[in-house]
Amino acid sequence: MDRNKYINRKAFLRIITFGTATAFVALWANMIGKHKHLSAKPVVTKLNTAKLGNGIFFFERFILVKSDASVKVLSNRCTHAGCRINQEIAGQLVCPCHGSRYESATGKVVQGPAGIALSKIPYATDAKTGEITITI
Numbered sequence: 001m002d003r004n005k006y007i008n009r010k011a012f013l014r015i016i017t018f019g020t021a022t023a024f025v026a027l028w029a030n031m032i033g034k035h036k037h038l039s040a041k042p043v044v045t046k047l048n049t050a051k052l053g054n055g056i057f058f059f060e061r062f063i064l065v066k067s068d069a070s071v072k073v074l075s076n077r078c079t080h081a082g083c084r085i086n087q088e089i090a091g092q093l094v095c096p097c098h099g100s101r102y103e104s105a106t107g108k109v110v111q112g113p114a115g116i117a118l119s120k121i122p123y124a125t126d127a128k129t130g131e132i133t134i135t136i
């Protein structure tokens with residue numbers, strides 16, 4: 001048998017390790033690239049809040065809480081593990097993943113496991129039309 005035709009065990013493991021590491025780095029770089037692409041492109045939403053009425057409105061990237069006295073825009077990402085908050089129960093914003101609850105008027109935590117309030121998202125108001133612009 002010609003032993004030169006075969007690679008030894010050590011060389012085989014080196015090739016497998018190098019191949020796996022290369023594939024992992026390529027996959028990771030691809031994921032990072034996609035994430036940067038998404039976060040680099042802000043989405044602008046314009047809303048005429050007068051037409052909405054009062055209440056809690058869930059949008060793809062934020063939650064709008066409107067009353068006669070104020071308009072608040074809150075992040076819809078739960079501060080526990082990032083699930084999208086998409087429901088309101090008895091005036092509280094409720095995360096569907098692990099049940100964290102937030103005060104809808106302020107975004108403060110009412111019940112964990114989340115420990116940090118929802119972030120407030122700034123917006124601009126057009127004084128003439130009353131339309132608000134949210135960039136997120």
Ligand code: FES
Nearest residue numbers: 078080081095098
């Ligand atoms: S992600 Fe919302 S409670 Fe865990």
